Amino acid sequence: MNKFLTTFRHTYLSKVKAKSFIITTIIVMLLIILAGNFNKIMNLFDGSEEIGTVEVEASDAFTEQFSEVLSRMSGEMSVVESDGDIVITVNETVPVSAVVESEFNINAAQQAEIEIALEDMNRMMVMETLDLSEEEAALMMAEVSVDYETSVSPAEGEVEVEAGAEPNYLNVVIFYITVFVMFFIVINYASQIGTEIAMEKSSRVIEMIVSSVSPVNHLFAKILAIICVSLTQLFFFVVTIIAVIYLVDIGELISEFGLEANDRTVPMIIYSLIFLLLGLVLYLSVSALLGSFVSRMEDLQQALLPVTMMSLGGMYLGMFNLFDPGNLLVRITSYFPFFTPFVMPLRVLDPDTSHVTVLIGIIVVLITIGIAVYFAARIYKGSILSTDQGIIKNIRKFNKGE
Amino acid sequence: MSLVLSNLTKQFNDFTAVDDINIEVPRGSMYGFLGGNGAGKTTTFRMLLGLLVPTAGDITYDGAKIGYDMTDKIGYLPEERGLHPKLQVDEQIQYLARLKGMKKQEIDRQLDFWLEEFEVPENKQKRIEKLSKGNQQKIQLIASIIHEPELIILDEPFSGLDPVNVEILKKAVKELNRNGATILFSTHRMDHVEELCEELCILNKGRQVVSGNIDDIKADFGQKELIIEGKHDISFLKEFPGVLEMKQNRNKSVIKIAEEKYAEDIFHEIVKLGYFKRFQVNEPSLNDIFIAKVGRQYE
Structure with missing residues (x-):
């Protein structure tokens, strides 16, 4: 446990103290503050004056x-x-x-x-x-009423879009932010954890490390440390968002965009946070798994390609179906573990999605995380002293437990 | 009590890297592993540390199996050198030493001592990647001995160093041994083993060729080297009983004899010729033993 904490501490501190971490965090915090003051900034560039x-x-x-x-x-x-x-x-x-x-x-x-x-x-x-x-004047101004009566009844199970049912824009914004933040962190930290693991292997320092601490212990300390680094960054973002909401009068801005909370806003926030966390853990565990296949830094990007593709796919699935969260594609892909963290929050937007559905999504992701972590540990143990270069060859070899 | 390897074997698919090794490393000794490339030295060390699982056989230290519960007592310098290139020397040592259960202040104190000992105190705050290969090697050696381990395993500790640095490191290794550490090191340099070790094991292609106390090995080996210097013609000795090989160079002859007793017969024979400047019986060098044992097996 002590050694676990040593590796955790070492990895966490060296990442948090890194210039790249500090700079990206500050840039995003500034962007959030800018976004919060959007209307004021627009007014600043507006040369007009108030008329009294x-x-x-x-x-x-x-x-x-x-x-x-x-x-x-x-x-x-x-x-x-x-x-x-x-x-x-x-x-x-x-x-x-x-x-x-x-x-x-x-x-x-x-x-x-x-x-x-x-x-x-x-x-x-x-x-x-x-x-x-x-x-008479009022009659002229009256709106025409039109009823559309279609003889085609909605297919069983298919969501009937109520006439005039508009998506709640606040919830859409929450979803949008969640997916964007998740994608940003996954892309950033997947390569970081992959680099950490591949760098220790390629620089051979790993042999000294695993003569002191068991490889599985070391790997988990590293994964957890990187997840905590990403959460630290997330924490700064959230604090900035909250500060902006309270310090800047954001009410005007929100009403300007027509954002209002409804009864799905709270579950939306809770589920978004859960899927954000699960998404990070899943993608970072898989990146660690992929990082442990390579023995040269040059191969790392290639090895991490699946993570990039999956997260990109998940994000686009979410974005493109933003205003049609009940369609078949969304419903199918929301159960595919690598897309679930991106797509399932979208389904929460849809009033017809039950909590059971979302819960199944959570369980699917949890099981996948378990499998990824198991294989990462197994493969890492076998691969640390190997300098074989073929990725596929390594997977086959280490899985046999050689 | 000591470190005991019994019937240790490691196979990778069809290839046998280590084949049935049996050795005992007494506590407090300096033990040399001698062997060419691919002899199985690194594989044996990795099995010792539990980094590789033996195909067969056992390894015990003080009667217990080596596991992660006792790694704080072991120091290991791998053959493949490497440290975190982006870290500073002190950061790197802090991390690796903490993994061995040391405290911050103690690490700092020990690090200063060893940097001084290795004559590189100016490198403390430098990034690893900025150091020369030899200096990186010193830092890595510090990392493997800073926690004052009972058992130190050094895989080719002197390779790639200039003679001055080899001497500095040798001195440190001897000092550690004097302070009670059991040291196990591998090398392909006979002279290092002859100079440092009381015990050794010669490996060839995974097989244990010879092992034990160096003096006993030399004594058991039997063959001696005889050096005769004088102006008389002694080429007739080539056909003399017990003579295995003879090299003549002007007035000096180097003769290999099967046993020491033949030296006496030769002595009595040549004094009949008159005065000789030199008549000397030498112990065989490790090199002779190595070539004799390994060379013969090759054929």
């Missing part, structure tokens, strides 16, 4: 009514008689036309408000001109 007062050149009746409409719409702008920030000259015909004079750019939100206020005025003037009552 509006001067209207029109008949008194029009001005009075416009003032009422505008104040209902916007609390920031008020109509004044002189010295306004902008001057709106209105031509009171039907349709209304107007010229807005200002000494600076008006921001898009206020432009829209002015336009809507003028449209309202126009509507009222049309009603007056045509002598329409309120009810």
